[in-house]
Amino acid sequence: MNNSNVKKGTNLEDIQEMNRSLLLKLIRKYRICTRAQLAKETGLKQASITKIIASLIELGIVQEVGVVDGEKGRRSIGISINNHLYKFIGVKLSRKSFSIGVYDLFGEEYKFKSEKIDMLTGATVTLNKMKTAVQELMSEYEDVAAIGIAIPGPFLKTKGKIAIITELPGWENIDIKVEFDKTFRIPVFVEHDANAAALAEWWFSENHFEHGVMVNLLAGEGVGAGIIIDGQLFAGSQGMAGEVGHMSIDYNGRKCSCGSYGCLEKYCTTYVLIKETKENLKKYPESILNDDADLTAERIFEAMEFGDELAVEMVKLMGQYMGYGIVNIANVYNPNWVIISETMSRGGEVLIHSIHETVRPRLLASVYENISIQITEFANDSILYGAAAIAADNFLKSPNRYL
16 A cells, blocks of 8 residues: 555644743743743643753753743743753855854843855865854854754755755755755754755744744745744745745746756846846946946945935845845745845835735735835845754753753
8 A cells, every 4th residue: 555645644743842932932021920821822731841940940940030020920830941941053054155144042142243255265275164163153052952054955955965056066966955954963953954944033032923823035145935834834845845936937937056047046046136137237327336347236235225216126026026036936835024134125115025026916905915025134144044943943842852
């Protein structure tokens, strides 16, 4: 009998992990809360909450912090995260550089370092530099519990390998987790960069997405999406869900290195923004961007903020293309929130307005009215924060496995 199509049940252990993760999210959200608050917020039985909290206290992850005021003037014992017990290292690999940071459970950054990548040296050299940089940080911070690595994709999570990185060849045959596991004795978790950014929004953002569907649209050097449904990452059968950068918005469109045509990634990345701007410089002789010999995405966004007409029009164009992608995303996932992150989020309200102008007439009114399209709250790199969140989330779901 072929069991490939038989639906698998949810194990008790899986349910416990989900509940533990949700409780920790809420405790972080409120900083200090009571068991009664957790029961009210989650709908879990008091006995279940008491059991989970007791196990977390035993592991030292949460702690009781004295008596606090509860509902109707009742005094209850407060619960908080033991924030100083563990730290987590986040690693971000991109097409031009890699970055590493040390973070706690509240997202406070203790250390950051970044190094440019020379594509001519090859993937193995870059991998070894990444490991050396992590070792240096671990020698400074002995309380690191886990490492999270965010990588561009498409990422075949079931095989642990990158299918392809446009503009950065040589990584297709490297299993980054296996290579890091050879060097480090603490748990290592690898995730697609868009999923990492989505988890950063879920973990650390002031917005709270406990319930519903959130899509984090990552648009920088590449394009991808991370999808979180009721607090859980949606990975797909191979871990490649959300690979919207290779979703075609024009089947007769631009040729992509993946072999297809009209991929979204060919229309709204920083590379495209720079290319389109350079091609239109002569049409806007008054633009301050004509003075830039080495044009960058950051410079274009700065010019947009000063009201430069060329820069504004180019960001609007990126928003239009991005909007086409969001229409497809909305029709597939019916999200409550779409968060724009990475470098293209610098487009701010100009970008968002253009996206809405594109999306509004192309969606059913009921679907459009249900979506909140926002710019990320992260002033710094959400992918790097997300890499640390990947480490923390996986570690805290099952701390007994690693302690």
